[in-house]
Amino acid sequence: MNQSTTTASTNPSPSPESAPADNGLPAHVAIIMDGNGRWAQARGLPRIEGHRRGVSTVRMVSETCTQWGIGTLTLYCLSSENWKRPQAELDFLMHLLQQYLIEERRTIMDQGLRLRTIGRRDRLPQRVQDEMQKTLDMSADNPGTELVLAIDYGGRDEITRAVQQISSKIAAGELNADALSESMVADHLDTAGMPEVDLLIRTGGDMRISNFLLWQISYAELWVTETCWPEFSRDDFQAAVSDFASRQRRFGGLNVNE
Ligand code: IPE
Numbered sequence: 001m002n003q004s005t006t007t008a009s010t011n012p013s014p015s016p017e018s019a020p021a022d023n024g025l026p027a028h029v030a031i032i033m034d035g036n037g038r039w040a041q042a043r044g045l046p047r048i049e050g051h052r053r054g055v056s057t058v059r060m061v062s063e064t065c066t067q068w069g070i071g072t073l074t075l076y077c078l079s080s081e082n083w084k085r086p087q088a089e090l091d092f093l094m095h096l097l098q099q100y101l102i103e104e105r106r107t108i109m110d111q112g113l114r115l116r117t118i119g120r121r122d123r124l125p126q127r128v129q130d131e132m133q134k135t136l137d138m139s140a141d142n143p144g145t146e147l148v149l150a151i152d153y154g155g156r157d158e159i160t161r162a163v164q165q166i167s168s169k170i171a172a173g174e175l176n177a178d179a180l181s182e183s184m185v186a187d188h189l190d191t192a193g194m195p196e197v198d199l200l201i202r203t204g205g206d207m208r209i210s211n212f213l214l215w216q217i218s219y220a221e222l223w224v225t226e227t228c229w230p231e232f233s234r235d236d237f238q239a240a241v242s243d244f245a246s247r248q249r250r251f252g253g254l255n256v257n258e
Pocket residue numbers: 033034035036037038039077078079082093204
């Protein structure tokens with residue numbers, strides 16, 4: 001039995017009228033929410049309008065995951081490389097993040113979402129860190145979908161920090177280098193304890209990973225759409241999840257009937 005089937009069966013059953021008719025929901029969906037700026041510019045609007053509109057898509061996908069019983073949803077909100085952007089855009093993104101953490105608290109609680117973050121926190125403004133901590137604490141015992149926000153996140157940065165931790169433990173004699181296993185490495189990543197990514201969605205059409213979850217997507221199914229994030233709809237999400245259900249996953253092995 002593959003992982004998605006195992007985990008999905010522990011989640012509440014999706015309602016038949018809303019969920020894709022399939023036999024395997026992804027346990028973990030990760031999304032590269034891209035194309036906000038292009039969506040806005042194509043309409044003669046400033047780039048930040050695309051970011052603002054993107055928040056409603058975040059609300060829609062988290063609500064849909066709750067309804068379908070998808071256990072983990074990871075959203076790429078800010079990469080460690082996005083700090084290269086103009087200060088005004090970064091300031092707006094920080095403002096939007098803070099506003100989201102405050103205004104969505106009620107919805108997060110109502111939907112039973114459990115907030116988690118991955119990436120670095122130390123480079124975020126203190127006010128954002130404070131609001132984040134409040135929402136994390138408040139939602140910590142919620143039983144529903146784990147909503148993981150990747151903020152100031154980079155896969156290479158995450159792996160580098162894990163290697164630093166592992167090296168310190170080896171130097172202190174707490175870990176034996178020869179006994180190091182893949183699961184021990186995974187336990188030192190920000191995503192420790194989370195299921196592997198089953199489905200990786202990218203909006204905005206670019207066929208690249210952009211430093212997202214490098215370790216965790218090794219056998220993820222990829223789904224890229226030209227649709228930009230502000231316009232990504234529930235039907236698009238359903239199409240991605242339905243397509244996932246029809247994929248043959250082999251994990252390096254052979255089909256059962258081969
Ligand atoms: C994704 O949209 C959001 C962030 C990276 C913060 P972009 O801002 O990258 O939008 P495009 O790709 O330039 O259209």
